[in-house]
Amino acid sequence: MHAPLDSKHHPRNAPAARRPVLLVLHQELSTAGRVGHYLAKHGVPLDIRRPRLGDALPETLAGHAGAVIFGGPNSANDTDEFIRREIDWIAVPLAEKKPFFGICLGAQMLAKHLGARVSTHPEGKAEVGYYPIRVTDEARAVCGHWPDVVYQWHREGFELPHGAKLLAEGDTFRVQAMRYGPCAYGVQFHAEVTHAMMCRWTSRGHARMAMPGAKQRAAHFAERPVYDQAIRTWLATFLDAWLAKDSATAAAAKS
Numbered sequence: 001m002h003a004p005l006d007s008k009h010h011p012r013n014a015p016a017a018r019r020p021v022l023l024v025l026h027q028e029l030s031t032a033g034r035v036g037h038y039l040a041k042h043g044v045p046l047d048i049r050r051p052r053l054g055d056a057l058p059e060t061l062a063g064h065a066g067a068v069i070f071g072g073p074n075s076a077n078d079t080d081e082f083i084r085r086e087i088d089w090i091a092v093p094l095a096e097k098k099p100f101f102g103i104c105l106g107a108q109m110l111a112k113h114l115g116a117r118v119s120t121h122p123e124g125k126a127e128v129g130y131y132p133i134r135v136t137d138e139a140r141a142v143c144g145h146w147p148d149v150v151y152q153w154h155r156e157g158f159e160l161p162h163g164a165k166l167l168a169e170g171d172t173f174r175v176q177a178m179r180y181g182p183c184a185y186g187v188q189f190h191a192e193v194t195h196a197m198m199c200r201w202t203s204r205g206h207a208r209m210a211m212p213g214a215k216q217r218a219a220h221f222a223e224r225p226v227y228d229q230a231i232r233t234w235l236a237t238f239l240d241a242w243l244a245k246d247s248a249t250a251a252a253a254k255s
Helices: 033-041 081-089 091-096 105-113 137-142 195-204 206-210 217-254
Strands: 021-024 046-049 066-069 100-103 118-120 127-132 149-154 156-158 165-169 175-180 184-187
Touching: 021 033, 033 046, 033 217, 066 105, 066 217, 081 091, 081 105, 100 105, 105 118, 105 156, 105 175, 105 184, 127 206, 127 217, 137 165, 137 175, 149 217, 195 206, 195 217
Parallel strands: 021 046, 021 066, 066 100, 100 184
Antiparallel strands: 118 156, 127 149, 165 175, 175 184
């Protein structure tokens, strides 16, 4: 559970560059991986909350630099109260034009909030391991360089919501990355995964690798040295631009 903030240390009173980023995780032992490492390295406080375990989500992001909803074992179609609450809550960053980043389940929640369909593959296929993506010109306007191959861990995908821009597509699940509005992004893949996270996922989630289309555990580790540097570089570049959008929004509001 997150610790309460007194008025003196409330993020609303912090300078914009030092305001925390809200990180929404879905399991007790989940971590923010490289996203958390990047934010900590840049002096950005982490406001970690786990709605599944009873943590509340803020009514406003005025005191935050942005929000990230991570992946998890659930589906955006589940009827659990915390799933519905997170999907509905996405209205907050969208209305306030605060940077939002949905990863895997978080991206599917964004799509669901915007009225798009989230579903399994019609042939029951999954993407578990490294798979190629193709980026659009719209994507290159966000980041000049994207990885050609990304790490995946999912058996559901989402359609492109009305009004969203396609940033990357794949062969098995078409929509791999999207932008909605000025600063809301969703990606189906997992750039945040560290080596330790990959070890945990491929051990505890070994059943996923038996699904059609999934790659075996050995392939995950064999391909990581080949593709990971490009993924790591993209994530840092993307987060640089993503965080800058909060400063741009704040400056525009003052002008």
